[in-house]
Amino acid sequence: MKYAQPFDQIDPNASYVDGNPATGTQGSIVPAAAIEQDQREIVAAIIGSGLTPSASDMTQLWQALLVGGFCVAGGTANVLTATLLTPLASYLQGMRLKVLISTNNTGPTTLNVNGLGAKAIVDRTGAPLSAGALVASGFADLTYDGTHFQLGGGGGGGATTFYGVDAGTANAVVSTIANAPTSLTAGAEFFIKKIASPNTGGMTVQVNALGPYTIINADGTAISSGEVPASYLMNLVFDGTSMRLMNGTASTSVGALTASSGEGVNVNGSAVVSLNIPGLSSPVAPVGTTDLFPFQSIADGHARVLTLAQLMGAFASSVLRISTFTTPGTATWTKGVNTRKVLVIVAGAGGAGGGDSNTLDGYSGAGGAAGGTAIALVDVTAVSTVNVTVGAGGAGVAGADGNAGGASSFGTFAAATGGQGGWGTITLAASTALAAPAAGTGTVGDVKLKGQDGGPPPGGSGTIYSKSTTALGGMGGSSFLGGGSGGYRNAASGPVQAANGGQYGGGGGGGDRRDSGASGTGGNGGDGGVIVLELF
Structure with missing residues (x-):
């Protein structure tokens, strides 16, 4: 939409002014385009979202913004087509589409919107989609990067987040999740609520027919007993081989720390050290000359106070x-x-x-x-x-x-x-x-x-x-x-x-x-x- 300046102004950016008979000030003359272009632009957005313009609903523009670029996928499993109700003249870099998937894909996939040409859909690494990356009845959040459509959240595979409830045992998580993919790529994310029992050792997870996969800590170390409490909501991310627990509760062992004379910490083996820092009250108590301040010595690497x-x-x-x-x-x-x-x-x-x-x-x-x-x-x-x-x-x-x-x-x-x-x-x-x-x-x-x-x-x-x-x-x-x-x-x-x-x-x-x-x-x-x- 182009700005329409007052009819009597040459400057294309001239502002509108109110008339004032008392001072002899003439008001701006409003051209038809200033009214028509605004309405046409708003109506096009409303129609493009799938709504029918109504004189009685003053929230339709807001609804259209919420819906965004919604469209339903057609075509075949790996050669998708889609039609926006308000067509585009060309693909725009950065434009986002919410595509309702009709069929699970079985390999690399393309999308052609309003006949503008087929573009490959890739994951966030730029790789072609693998089988099951797009799931029937799921939404694919696609962003055009100037060359491809990149799959974001909600479509499957590397950009997927799924929620499920555990129905297995203390150390073997089993969850049935609707519309879960038939295969996984690195980056697939799951939130699974554990059963009412903490783990007692190493853990595995199976989602539908996928797995079981070993659950490991985010740093790659093995899960230890009691690390996952009862009814805990686990955040699991597939790394291509295992499921990594991104929100584990247990501290990782720091090995053996020994204190030299005058130093105040001695941690042995897998002991956990807790640092309790009280909240500051108001007013803050004055600092005393015997209060301690920690530092690390550059000369020998020791922690001192x-x-x-x-x-x-x-x-x-x-x-x-x-x-x-x-x-x-x-x-x-x-x-x-x-x-x-x-x-x-x-x-x-x-x-x-x-x-x-x-x-x-x-x-x-x-x-x-x-x-x-x-x-x-x-x-x-x-x-x-x-x-x-x-x-x-x-x-x-x-x-x-x-x-x-x-x-x-x-x-x-x-x-x-x-x-x-x-x-x-x-x-x-x-x-x-x-x-x-x-x-x-x-x-x-x-x-x-x-x-x-x-x-x-x-x-x-x-x-x-x-x-x-x-x-x-x-x-x-x-x-x-x-x-x-x-x-x-x-x-x-x-x-x-x-x-x-x-x-x-x-x-x-x-x-x-x-x-x-x-x-x-x-x-x-x-x-x-x-x-x-x-x-x-």
């Missing part, structure tokens, strides 16, 4: 393991079993302090600069190992500039550079306007931090590295994790080398010569490091 206090503690401290790498060089980090993410802190190494020459009186070396720091939160679900590099601290040199610290990294996820070495007195004497030894910085990661620059000898100001007025070396710069060391002051005796920078990138202190005339050596820079916090 935690108290609420333990569970909260696990979430409050979700760090599974902390790994530290402090030895200069390369290493490999291996992911833990439950690790999903890691929080990584990477520190570049510190630079060494500058050394004081014994030929330049009144000068002291500058402190070494600190290494940079990078912090990253890394998802490691797709990796198992990561290469780690730890930078070595810069080495102090007597009477010369200190060496720079090395860079550190955690794969491609986080990296930081080392700090520059402090100026020695020879460099300082050459110029009194030098920039501070530059600190390292984080180069890869979510957070990139710059360390502290190397400090000048006391007496300098700003970026002016002048003669020391206190004969004291410059302070080493501090990193995010490692402290810088103080400068060395000359003395008649004692160490010639200034103190070393702290681990994780602290800068070495500046050196000053001894009164004896030996050159002073700047302190070594602190080695870099990598810290890996493994998270669930």
